[in-house]
Amino acid sequence: MTSADESSAQQPYELIYWPSIQGRGEFVRLVLEEGGIPYEDVARQPEEEGGGMNAIQEILGDIGQTPGFAVPMLRAGDLVISQTANICLFLATRHGLVPDDEASRWHANQLQLTVMDFVTEAHDTHHPISVADYYEDQKEAAKRRAKAFIELRMPKFLGYFERAIDAGARAGWLVGEQRSYVDLSLFQVVRGLEYAFPNATARCLEEAPNVAALADRVEARPNVAAYLNSERRIPFNEDGIFRHYSELDP
Incomplete structure (x- = not known):
């Protein structure tokens, strides 16, 4: 330094x-x-x-x-x-939340950027036309966008991360043999999807057991568990990226 x-x-x-x-x-x-x-x-x-x-x-x-x-x-x-x-x-x-070698770091960044693409698509289910308009002003378009998301895009993204975990070092993490920052991000997406689309996410995770197990493993880590049970963790709500509207999750 x-x-x-x-x-x-x-x-x-x-x-x-x-x-x-x-x-x-x-x-x-x-x-x-x-x-x-x-x-x-x-x-x-x-x-x-x-x-x-x-x-x-x-x-x-x-x-x-x-x-x-x-x-x-x-x-x-x-x-x-x-x-x-x-x-x-x-x-x-x-x-120290990513391996030291260059290949792993770029691979982690590649995965992280894909996570952020996934996050954007999840957000756009409830604001498919304009972020300047309320959800209530675009509900019909949101229903169509959410249907495509839960039927096509969510399985595609989760399937990709499922394969990425399986292709790794058989340690159950996305990059290398121990947790990295990308595992934390995938955990956040899984819990967000479970909040926003509990029915669809449960179905998708049946086909992505590695992803489900990774999320559980991250949640059980001492520092993460302490954070989740603290006042520092803001609850999911209908002002954030992941919002639960029952009409979008049949």
Whole structure:
């Protein structure tokens, strides 16, 4: 490490994300929590201490030399990093949540980017026309989008991750012989799908037992389990990526 890296690594990371939803920030939180990495969830701090929505507006307004498009963002000393997959790779490389060899790191990033594609498609089931309109204004289109998602796209994505686990080192993880940050992300997607589409997800996971087992194994890890049972874990809700509407999950 350079001296600048050492300085920033000694400070708690600052996660900047919306204070009331899991969203894409949750993928970063899981890496931080599993790694036992000190951090501050800035917008969830009191406004008088520099938190709240003002913290988000401040960092988006102070884009500096490396402007980010949107939260989540991670402040690491003088560095401000955005894009969920980018943040996760940064943290995982620094804190031992991905194998050291180059091939494994790029493979992990490939899998993580696919996870984020999956997340986008899950989100678009309830906002298929416009993110600017309420779900209630596009319910019929949402029904059609959700039908295609649960019948075609969800099985395709889960089938891919099922094969990726089976093609690995037979350790039950996606990359290498121990857990990596990508396993944490796949866990989050599985639990999100179980919340949003409990009927369809149960059917799909019958065909993807490796994925189901991986999610259970991640959930049982001590740091993850402690986080899930803490007030730091925001519950799934109808303002986030994964939303449960019974009419979309027959």
